[in-house]
Amino acid sequence: MHNIADMKYYYLPFLFLFVLSCQPKEMVQYKIPIYGWTGGPGEATDEELKAKFADWKAKGIDGLMFNGGQDPATYARVGKIVKSLDMEFHAWIPTMVQAPKEGIKDEWYAINGKGESALTKPAYVDYYKFLCPSYEGVYEFLANMYGAVAEVPEVDAIHLDYIRFPDVILARGLWDKYGLVMDREYPDYDYCYSPKCVHDFKEKTGIDILSVEDPSQVEEWKEFRYDLITNIVNRLSDHVHSKGKKINAAVFPGPNSVAKKIVRQEWNKWNLDAVYPMNYNDFYLEKPEWVGEMVAEGVEAVEGKRPLYSGLFICPNPENKTEENDPENHGLIPKEIETAIRASMENGATGICLFTPDRMTPAHWEAFDKAIHIDYSAKN
Ligand SMILES: [Zn+2]
Numbered sequence: 350m351h352n353i354a355d356m357k358y359y360y361l362p363f364l365f366l367f368v369l370s371c372q373p374k375e376m377v378q379y380k381i382p383i384y385g386w387t388g389g390p391g392e393a394t395d396e397e398l399k400a401k402f403a404d405w406k407a408k409g410i411d412g413l414m415f416n417g418g419q420d421p422a423t424y425a426r427v428g429k430i431v432k433s434l435d436m437e438f439h440a441w442i443p444t445m446v447q448a449p450k451e452g453i454k455d456e457w458y459a460i461n462g463k464g465e466s467a468l469t470k471p472a473y474v475d476y477y478k479f480l481c482p483s484y485e486g487v488y489e490f491l492a493n494m495y496g497a498v499a500e501v502p503e504v505d506a507i508h509l510d511y512i513r514f515p516d517v518i519l520a521r522g523l524w525d526k527y528g529l530v531m532d533r534e535y536p537d538y539d540y541c542y543s544p545k546c547v548h549d550f551k552e553k554t555g556i557d558i559l560s561v562e563d564p565s566q567v568e569e570w571k572e573f574r575y576d577l578i579t580n581i582v583n584r585l586s587d588h589v590h591s592k593g594k595k596i597n598a599a600v601f602p603g604p605n606s607v608a609k610k611i612v613r614q615e616w617n618k619w620n621l622d623a624v625y626p627m628n629y630n631d632f633y634l635e636k637p638e639w640v641g642e643m644v645a646e647g648v649e650a651v652e653g654k655r656p657l658y659s660g661l662f663i664c665p666n667p668e669n670k671t672e673e674n675d676p677e678n679h680g681l682i683p684k685e686i687e688t689a690i691r692a693s694m695e696n697g698a699t700g701i702c703l704f705t706p707d708r709m710t711p712a713h714w715e716a717f718d719k720a721i722h723i724d725y726s727a728k729n
Contacts, residue, residue, distance in 0.1 A: 382700030382701075384700065385702065385706040387416070390417065390423070398430050405706050406435075416441040416510075425503055428504055437505050438503055442510070445479045445482065446479055452493075453490055461539060482578055492585060495585060506596060514541065515540055516538065520629075521632075521634050522679070526675060533565065554573070582621065596621055597625060599626075600614055608626075623657070626647050628643045631681075640659060642696075644692070658700045660704055662679070662704050691723075
């Protein structure tokens with residue numbers, strides 16, 4: 350029988366070991382991986398950029414998806430600052446959406462079901478100038494542009510965006526904004542009926558898509574267009590990898606429940622180093638818990654072959670959210686961010702990507718800090 354005094358001596362060595370083993374965890378607190386979408390640099394000086402990024406790093410952000418145009422010099426300048434803070438630096442550059450510029454022919458733009466070019470009559474908004482994925486010149490333009498940026502030593506990865514067709518169906522939360530009811534595929538928003546796509550599809554399947562009454566019922570036509578995007582991604586992936594850099598993409602949620610249906614992204618077939626689904630629940634009139642359903646679907650679709658970072662859309666003015674008509678000003682309010690992070694991590698996300706750190710209010714950061722230091726995998 351041990352009395353209290355004896356037990357103290359028995360337990361002392363174990364207590365000592367326990368304290369020792371805890372110490373590294375106390376010095377370096379556990380944290381889930383976090384990225385942030387941002388852009389610039391605008392007029393900001395190097396000092397201003399460094400101060401902003403250092404602040405984000407202190408708040409838990411490990412890497413930036415930085416949108417800075419197509420000039421490699423911009424990525425060299427900003428990348429130097431980001432790397433000096435020991436953060437990852439990804440060059441975030443839209444893919445299929447390209448304003449007219451040298452190296453892009455007018456006839457390379459996508460054509461809708463009414464025969465209208467995305468160059469001269471873009472859908473929804475003026476910048477929706479999508480290219481046709483079939484023209485070899487389109488791939489060559491993209492490969493040269495991304496290749497030049499990938500060669501910048503400070504760039505860790507290329508981050509593709511708008512790597513898709515125009516939304517043939519808009520997210521439900523955007524219908525009111527554009528005054529549309531998108532109960533089915535309409536020719537105005539259905540692309541790509543360029544001469545090359547029509548020709549290539551006929552050659553492949555024998556179907557003349559221009560003579561089909563309702564092309565949305567032709568499964569081969571859907572698959573043909575998924576494959577056009579998949580093919581561009583996988584060729585760009587090989588090209589960027591040949592430069593010794595990584596490549597990943599911002600994608601729509603799903604892929605099956607949303608991305609394939611509304612923007613023709615079959616992203617589970619893309620040879621990328623990571624995927625960043627934009628699980629923006631408010632755009633789909635969904636609650637933050639829905640983010641977890643989308644993550645579960647995406648993780649299953651990529652079969653564990655690549656990490657999935659759950660993209661979260663932050664509400665910049667939480668106090669006005671209920672009166673806001675424009676979904677672009679919606680998003681997660683501080684009390685929802687913990688739910689969205691937990692739902693993402695418990696369903697298999699490798700980490701989180703914020704759209705955007707700039708939109709985070711002090712209350713967001715406070716809730717965020719509580720959510721990111723939990724090891725969600727330990728709970729399973
Ligand atoms: Zn086309």
